[in-house]
Every structure is written in C-alpha cells, then in structure tokens.
Amino acid sequence: MSIDLTESSITAAVQKTFDGSKNARTKEVFTSLVQHLHDFTREVRLTGDEWFTAMDFLVRVGKISSDTRQEYVLLSDILGISVLVDLINHEDSKGSSVTDSTLLGPFYVEGRPAANNGDDISGGVDGIPMFFTSRVVDTHGNPIAGAHVDTWHSDGKGFYDVQQAEKLHNHLAMRALLTTDEDGRFWYRSIAPRYYPVPTDGPCGEILRAADRSPMRPEHIHFWFQAEGYDSLITMLFRADDPYLTSDAVFGAKRALVADFIEHEAGEAAPDGTAVDEPFQTVEWTFVLNPASTAE
Amino acid sequence: MSIDLTESSITAAVQKTFDGSKNARTKEVFTSLVQHLHDFTREVRLTGDEWFTAMDFLVRVGKISSDTRQEYVLLSDILGISVLVDLINHEDSKGSSVTDSTLLGPFYVEGRPAANNGDDISGGVDGIPMFFTSRVVDTHGNPIAGAHVDTWHSDGKGFYDVQQAEKLHNHLAMRALLTTDEDGRFWYRSIAPRYYPVPTDGPCGEILRAADRSPMRPEHIHFWFQAEGYDSLITMLFRADDPYLTSDAVFGAKRALVADFIEHEAGEAAPDGTAVDEPFQTVEWTFVLNPASTAE
Numbered sequence: 001m002s003i004d005l006t007e008s009s010i011t012a013a014v015q016k017t018f019d020g021s022k023n024a025r026t027k028e029v030f031t032s033l034v035q036h037l038h039d040f041t042r043e044v045r046l047t048g049d050e051w052f053t054a055m056d057f058l059v060r061v062g063k064i065s066s067d068t069r070q071e072y073v074l075l076s077d078i079l080g081i082s083v084l085v086d087l088i089n090h091e092d093s094k095g096s097s098v099t100d101s102t103l104l105g106p107f108y109v110e111g112r113p114a115a116n117n118g119d120d121i122s123g124g125v126d127g128i129p130m131f132f133t134s135r136v137v138d139t140h141g142n143p144i145a146g147a148h149v150d151t152w153h154s155d156g157k158g159f160y161d162v163q164q165a166e167k168l169h170n171h172l173a174m175r176a177l178l179t180t181d182e183d184g185r186f187w188y189r190s191i192a193p194r195y196y197p198v199p200t201d202g203p204c205g206e207i208l209r210a211a212d213r214s215p216m217r218p219e220h221i222h223f224w225f226q227a228e229g230y231d232s233l234i235t236m237l238f239r240a241d242d243p244y245l246t247s248d249a250v251f252g253a254k255r256a257l258v259a260d261f262i263e264h265e266a267g268e269a270a271p272d273g274t275a276v277d278e279p280f281q282t283v284e285w286t287f288v289l290n291p292a293s294t295a296e
Numbered sequence: 297m298s299i300d301l302t303e304s305s306i307t308a309a310v311q312k313t314f315d316g317s318k319n320a321r322t323k324e325v326f327t328s329l330v331q332h333l334h335d336f337t338r339e340v341r342l343t344g345d346e347w348f349t350a351m352d353f354l355v356r357v358g359k360i361s362s363d364t365r366q367e368y369v370l371l372s373d374i375l376g377i378s379v380l381v382d383l384i385n386h387e388d389s390k391g392s393s394v395t396d397s398t399l400l401g402p403f404y405v406e407g408r409p410a411a412n413n414g415d416d417i418s419g420g421v422d423g424i425p426m427f428f429t430s431r432v433v434d435t436h437g438n439p440i441a442g443a444h445v446d447t448w449h450s451d452g453k454g455f456y457d458v459q460q461a462e463k464l465h466n467h468l469a470m471r472a473l474l475t476t477d478e479d480g481r482f483w484y485r486s487i488a489p490r491y492y493p494v495p496t497d498g499p500c501g502e503i504l505r506a507a508d509r510s511p512m513r514p515e516h517i518h519f520w521f522q523a524e525g526y527d528s529l530i531t532m533l534f535r536a537d538d539p540y541l542t543s544d545a546v547f548g549a550k551r552a553l554v555a556d557f558i559e560h561e562a563g564e565a566a567p568d569g570t571a572v573d574e575p576f577q578t579v580e581w582t583f584v585l586n587p588a589s590t591a592e
Contacts, residue, residue, distance in 0.1 A: 003542045003549045005376075007383045010547060014376035020508040029340050030507065034375055036336035041380050044328045051381045055368045062358010062368075072351045072358075079330055080301075080310035084337050085347045087303045211326065212316040246299045251306060253299045 011038045060203045068162035070106035074204045077103060077250035078213075086234070086252075097139050098290045101235050102252040105222060106198075107152060107160045115176035118272065120189040123173020127156040127191025129280035130261075133271045136184045136225060136287045143184025144289060147227035150177050151188070153220070158196025180227075187271065192261070192281045195219045195244050208249075215249050218242035219261075223287070230289035237285055259285050307334045356499045364458035366402035370500045373399060373546035374509075382530070382548075393435050394586045397531050398548040401518060402494075403448060403456045411472035414568065416485040419469020423452035423487025425576040426557075429567045432480045432521060432583045439480025440585060443523035446473050447484070449516070454492025476523075483567065488557070488577045491515045491540050504545075511545050514538035515557075519583070526585040533581055555581050 002013045014034045021027035040046075046054075065071045076082045082103040090101050115121050132151070136144045152175035154160050161173040174193075178186045197215035200208055208215050220236040236252065237259040238245060245253055262282045270276050271284075298309045310330045317323035336342075342350075361367045372378045378399040386397050411417050428447070432440045448471035450456050457469040470489075474482045493511035496504055504511050516532040532548065533555040534541060541549055558578045566572050567580075 002544055002547050004551055005379065005383070005547055007380065007387070010376050010380050010383065013547060017509050018507045021506060022508060023506075026506045029342075029346070030503070032336050032340045036332040036339075037375060037377055038380055040328050040332035041377055042384065043332075044325050045384055046325075046381050048381060048385055050325070051372070051378070055366070055372065058354070058368045059358050059361045062355050062361065065355045065358065070351070072354045076347070076351065079333060080306050081333060081337060082347070083301065084303065084306050084334055085342050085344060087301070087306065088338065088341055089344055091303070207326070210317060210319075210322045211314045212318060213313045248298055251298050251301055251309060255300055 007042065011035060014038070057203055057206075064202045067111075068109055068165065069199075069202070070108075071199075071202050071204060073104065073106040074198060074202075075207075077105065077252075078198065078204055078207060080251045083251045092293070093290050096290070097288050099233060099235055099287045100254050100256045101233055102254060102257065103250060104224070104234050105236075105250065105252070107154075107162065108150070108222070108224065109152070109162060109172060109175065112150065112152065112172055112175045112177055115178055115188060117178060117181060117185070117187050118189070119176070121151075121174065121176040122189070122191045123161065123168070123171060125155050125161075125168070125173050125191060129270075129276060129278065130190050130192040131187070131271050131280065131282045132190065132221070133187045133282065133284045134185065134287060136180050136186070136227070136289060138230070138291070139288060143180070143182070144227050144230065145180055145182045145184060147180040147184070147186075147225055147230075147289070148177060149180065149186050150222075150224035150226075151175065152222045153190065153193040154196055156192055156194050158194040163199065189270075193219050193221060195242055198249050213249065214244075214247060216244045216247065217249050218244040218253055220253075221283070225287060225289060227289060229292050231292055233287065233289055235287075237283065259283050303338065307331060310334070353499055353502075360498045363407075364405055364461065365495075365498070366404075367495075367498050367500060369400065369402040370494060370498075371503075373401065373548075374494065374500055374503060376547045379547045388589070389586050392586070393584050395529060395531055395583045396550050396552045397529055398550060398553065399546060400520070400530050401532075401546065401548070403458065404446070404518070404520065405448070405458060405468060405471065408446065408448065408468055408471045408473055411474055411484060413474060413477060413481070413483050414485070415472070417447070417470065417472040418485070418487045419457065419464070419467060421451050421457070421464070421469050421487060425566075425572060425574065426486050426488040427483070427567045427576065427578045428486065428517070429483045429578065429580045430481065430583060432476050432482065432523070432585060434526070434587065435584060439476070439478070440523050440526065441476055441478045441480055443476040443480070443482075443521055443526075443585070444473060445476065445482050446518075446520035446522075447471065448518045449486065449489040450492050452488055452490050454490040459495065485566075489515050489517060491538055494545050509545065510540075510543060512540045512543065513545050514540040514549055516549075517579070521583060521585060523585060525588050527588055529583065529585055531583075533579065555579050 018030045219239040225233040239261045314326045515535040521529040535557045
C-alpha cells in the first residue's frame, strides 16, 4: 500500500517496489540506492528550490555530453566516485606486482586510430617530442604479446584533441591503439603532455567554482590494456615533479604510478638511436597485468 | 593531500575539497551527498560495468529531456525522491486545515495558456465533459482573490497534450492558468482525465521493467497555486474509486486529496445551470493555502 506515505515510511515503500526485480542484483542495487538517496535528502532537508536546481543541473550534464565530451564521467570524477569504483574493484591486486589502476577520465574516445609501434601519434600537433617505450608482462615477468594498448594524453598546453576539435578539423590526435610485439613491447613518439584544468565551461565547472575548488590535474598519460587471459587495466602515468601531484582534482594520482619524464638536450639520441635536433623527453615503464579473474 | 587514496580515505578527501565553498549550504549539501553516494557505492561494491551502465543511463535521461518531457523529474518521481522532498518541506502544515501538497510530476509545462473562469480548457480534445468548481481560501476560511491557479490533467485515455504533440500540432490542451475571483472562486470546463502509465518509452521505463514494477498512476488533476502572501501549493486531486489509488507508481496519492468525481446523466444541469446533452462529470473542492512562511 503506497498511499499517505510519510517522511519515514516512504523509503521502505519505494524499496518494496523493487522486490519483484527480475534479477537479484537489480533489487540489491536499487534498494541500497533508494536508501542512500533518501537518507541524503532527509539529512540536508533538501528544499523544493534545490530539487528544481538539481533537476535542471542533471539535464544540462546530459545535454552537453557526447562521444567526445563525457560530462557525466567528469561529474563522477570530481565527486570521487570514479576512483572509488576503481579502488573497490582492484582490492585483490593490492600488494601484488600488478600495476595499479586508476580512473578512466572523460577523454577516452572510441574509434581512435590504430598505430604501429614507433609511429608518431601526435597527429601533427606542435610540442616537445616525447618518446614512450614500454613492456607489458605478466606477474612472472613473462612478456604478453598481442596486448591491445590504448593510449591518450593532452598537448603541451593541457588540452586534448577533442577540446580543440575545430582547430584540428575533428581529427583525433595524441591517442592511438597499439599492439605489443612478441616481447610484450610497445613504443611510440608523440608530444609531451602538461598538467591542466578539467573542463570548467560546462555544468561541472559550476560545482568547482561554487566550492572554490582547484580544477587542476597533474600531468599524465592514459593507458587502457586489453589482453586475452588478463584483466583489463585502465591506468595513467604521472610526472614525478608535477606541482599538482598531491592535489589531483579527480583524486586519481598514485605514487606507484609516478614515472620519470626525462628531459634531453637537442642532439641527444632518441630510444631508437637517431639524433633529435631539438630538446625532447623520454618515458619508460613496465606494466604488469593480472591473470583474468574467474569472476569476470 | 589527495594522493594514494584508499577505499576508506577517499570520502573525507573529497569532502575536504568542499571546505572552501562560498556558502555554507553548498558545503553542507555536497559533504552529505558525497558521503551517501560513496556509502552506496561501497555497500553494493559497484562494478566497473555497472558504473559504465550508470553513466550511459544518466546521459540518456538528459538527452531525452525537454521542456515538455521531464525525464529527470520522472526518475526522481519513480525513486520516491520527489514526494520525499515534498514531505520534508510541508511538515509544518500537517494537522492544520491547509490543503496537502504532493509532487509536481513530469507534465507541468511553462507557457501554458491563460484562461478565464468558465472557459473550456480541453483544447478541443474529445472526452467526457468535466466541470471543475473550486474556491481558494485562507486558514480562517476567508477567500483569496487574485490567486494564480495552474491546472493540468490527462485526457480520457490517460495521455497529456505533450504526449500527443504531433496529433495536437504542438497545441497545449487540458491545461491553463486561471485566476480566482473576488470570492476566491475559479471554475472551468474540460474533459475527464483517466488513470495512466507514466511514460515507459524512455530510460525510466527500463528501470520499471527491470523491477517488474507497475507504471500506473491513479486518475488525478494537477494544481499549482501561487498567491501573494501565501505559500505556493503544488497538489493533485485523486478520484475516490480509482483502482490504482493505493499503488501510485510515483508514491504521491493521499487520502486527504481524494475527491468525488460525480457522474451525471445526459440532460442534467451543469454547475452553471445549463443542461448538458451527454453524460458528464463534476468535481468540487475547496483549497486552503498557508500564510507565507517567513523563512521563504
């Protein structure tokens, strides 16, 4: 009977409507969601005006979202939910040699170009040359061949390709899908990324400004590994001397993911041995994947 | 310091970023919101796949929303949040003679046509004639003149104008803004509404189907009163003999808002004294408004 509900009886009444869920997980998730959303609403005594503001805000987050602008992901990121989900789902690899995971972030784009090892994936965007050299191995140090490696990063001013779509004529840049060779190796040339503010020109920016929060993320390179027989790994590498390393706006930085971004003078040799006639950077890293969970 | 956060340390770290909020309410609301969203996420051990599903779902709720399709309001409604917000904010009128409030619902539309008392507001939609006669008074029974009264309702098949925009050529119907006369009276002619399912062709329908929940709402007429010196009142009147009265899909039905929808034979007199040559209905109700809260 859901009539004449009160502030205290409504929660159970709503939860009861999920009793007939076709699978147990639907019931579990919504029963908990209703409890916590109701508890929040009661705790802050949400006003009608605040509810209208919330409705309008949530619609606008949806409206501005697209394949290349993931504002809901960003909202989840700035509220720490994305990292929390990652932490919950990677408890088992704590203390092991497996590379730490972290949040996906709002700039992953499906349909990124495939590239060969050694390719320049900068898409012609100007910047300091960066050579990334890496190896993907299992927990025994054995190479994982044929792993798919998504990588994406900002330019030297802190902007991703999708944030400058007009200038780049909608051309995707500074992102690629690579494949590891027989030794588990992958390598590419690009340009050095930079710390940057998360996009503040949309609804999420309103929250950051209202809270007078820093929008800055430390400099990083994104990776998403997928290999048969292994858990997929979404992670980032951070630059050791970054000023925002301990104040990441989306809570994703980890010391275990801090890499040396080594600066080289003009004329020094790139990893492939050829001389580079301008200053450049190199980064090297070994990623360790977890054997596929039986639960997945 | 937000680096190397754990499942247990992340919540406080995120909450701390709201410490610098420009107003205390922002800090209060977001501190509580983060706590409860994180508690939910931890409690159900939300998986990465479920998080992706949620991101996609929330975007789609926003994308389908428009001035005439309030899918986020509907989501709030089917999770009982809309009614909870209403209950929280109308504790003070419990036990008084003030008319009970209830949720707004997703079908209120700004820019509805103004009408004069006595007008037919059906917009030409076919149905059983309904004559609504009412008075708006204060808690001492004194008339409130010049009150603005929004009213809106479905047709006899349970559909609102905005759900049949193509058929109605985007013409708004079965809704109007009226004004009470010197005796606090307002009255209009329209067509009888009907119980109906909330829209299930959008994302909210996916939740209802997954939970095998009834989408049905009991028959009702919506009202929104705004008068200077009084709290605004958002409410509905329900039909006494409705089969869905005690199982409202959005939890809004109240016995105190149940009215007699009286059926009349062809040839009987309408409230204005003229004979009606077909069967019709009459509904009469007195609404009592609360003096304006000083807090507002």
